[in-house]
Amino acid sequence: MNIKRLIIVAVGGQGNLLSSKVLGEAACRLDVPVRMSEIHGMAQRGGVVESAMIFGDAQSAIISDGEADILLGFEPLEALRALNRCNSKTVVITNTSSLPPFTAAIGKGIYPDMEIIKTFIASKVSRLITLDANALAKKAGNELSVNMVLLGALIETNILPITAESIHDAICETTKQAFVDTNIKAFESGRVAVQ
């Protein structure tokens, strides 16, 4: 099976670990070989959380610099920072809703302008897809479902061997019962947003 490598970058608290878990469960259901690794030691303390997921016949659970097929950014600055994980063929999907780091918030460092972020990313990779996942999540009924919106956008690219139906099943299985409907709504809104 063709190997596809996905990097997800987010800021602690954005729920990317749940989205990678849903993806992994979906892959399991489809019998797609999958390996994932996460660095989340500082997740609760405002640091960057990164997941690597490898779909297909590979054994490694991490991705070297320049070797991601897709980069999914939960936060635009972090997507830009992770460009070293990409190459000229990489597809980048990023949320446009920003979470300025504390350093920028107090004036130590400048958070780049959104248009500059987009231009930079677009100039380095094959395709950039952007969406305001926070706004879509809010519209779907829960601002915390940003992760599901971004998952929708990711699946819609059809790069990963994962179907939307299997994600639905995995959401039902993995996320809290009370949030399943909103999560599916958020997931679908992410798909529509990038069609």
Added chain:
Amino acid sequence: MHKLLKDHSGEKMFLLGNEAIVRGAIEAGVGFASTYPGTPSSEISANFFQIARQSDLYFEYSTNEKVALEVAAAAANAGVRSMCIMKHVGVNVAADVLMTLAYVGVRGGLVILTADDPYMFSSQNEQDNRYYGKLSGLPILEPSSAQEAKEMIGYAFDLSEKLAEPVLFRTTTRLNHSTAPVVLGEMAKRVTMGDFGKDPFNYVTVPAVSRKLHIKLLNNIEKAETISCDSRYNIIEGEGAWGIICNGVSYNYVKDALCDLEVKDKVKIFRVGFSHPMPGKLIKDFIDGCEKVLVVEEGEPYMEEAVKAFAQEAGYTHPIRGKAPELFSRLFEFDPAMVRSAIASYFGIPYETSDLPDLSDIPDLPQRPPNLCAGCSHRATFYAVNKAIEGIETIRPTDIGCYTLGFLPPLSTGDFLICMGSSVGTGCGFSKTTDKKIISFIGDSTFFHSGIPGLINAVFNNHDINLVILDNQTTAMTGHQPHPGVDMKAMNHDGFGRVSIESVVKGIGVEHVTVIRPYNVKKSITAIKEAIAHKGVSVIIAKQACTLFERSLKKQVGKPFYVSDKCKNHRDCINDLGCPAFFVEDEKVRINPTLCSGCSVCAQICPEHAILPLRR
């Protein structure tokens, strides 16, 4: 029921490496487990803790790794299959037990898990604990995947019982924190009670007994080498004149590299999963069948040294390389591209590196360093100490926990750190050899772990130090595990005692003991000033529950604050506290109400009293 307790034999589950390890232990019928929490091993114990509440498995968070291993050593010598879990540096703490337990041995299986942390994602060093196998003489097993980790735990218990000695199970962060589909197996019946057959001339390690036991250990190492040579975890794969010897996660990178380089038919792989004792005979045969050999292992040249020694014994002169400037480093962790490129260069395989984008034109991006949480009581304590010591020259040794982050600006509290508990002992040393005021910082869990002997030392040797115990009533850094000072009843856990830090400190004989509430800034500063004016040992216990933990327990009651129009932009709040709830908008300080926990510390220090509770 806990997902790892369900008998879904034959089914596939998407499991974290650490979960797979727990499942492996459950399938092997483990009856007893102990730990001191430490990343990257923490999820193993977190799962055992939950499982123990739903089954007859016994699990405990012990005071430190030494105690954890003593507890487990006794359980195993009562015949109960036991597991003891710790991070790599935890083994240093437990090493006194380990070295002689290797002589004494066990009756029931004992698996000691050491979670190494190449690259130091969350550790103070990246020591390679395979050397503990050599040092103690005990067998070491190293899995390469979550599935294999699960299987190998059962093998480890069998091996431990066969050799009647503990087995070291070595993982690395990438194994612990990787997730993959794992096929579950059947669960053996759990035995949680046994008996101890007295045999003092084999169990009481006076010199005459130990001399006999050391002979037994050396015999066991020979037996273990024979088993290592037959082990299903020392695997030879493929055919070809080039040889690669690898272990752990490096094996995965090697396998992928051989596919990428299209040289699968030219290379033989020896994957070492049973790495102490190294399978000498097999390695010799392997070398003999190769033109040249590359050793791929993260960390130290542990296997490389052994392989070269075997080659020397056999009189082989084949090139054998591993750690070298142009091949592999002893530093940090490997990745697939690094391994691919070293294999290509060593064997002379043409290979094009992937086209990395030119990122030189990207501007400097603002960093996102980890920070103490909004409302963290440690920030309040550090602020109060900084105010109390204005004009006084100090050295401030710190310790291991969330509060280590206090060494970053603007709090800049933390001058020296070696290991768990070192703030107290090093404080003693600095007090005798410098004329600065010594203020040491230690967390509550770390105090219990290894701060107490240092404090006793300070009292006995009459050192002039002030110790600030940051008591947030949990082991916050590793995920809010309990410790002996925690009120377990309040968290609906019955059957636990509780040790008061204040009583311990007073019992040790510290003359000047003060308890402060760090959210009360003025009172805290006054109390700290008094304590550091005291000549001799003084202790401040800064008591305030971890705000993150309180939030997760839905106990948070504080209302958020906001910055009113009275603000004159002094920015003491931002500059002195650095709380992540602040941000600047249109040149004005603002507070993010969802992050603000209502600790009120900033409101107390604002010179204009401009920060007020938000009324909704």
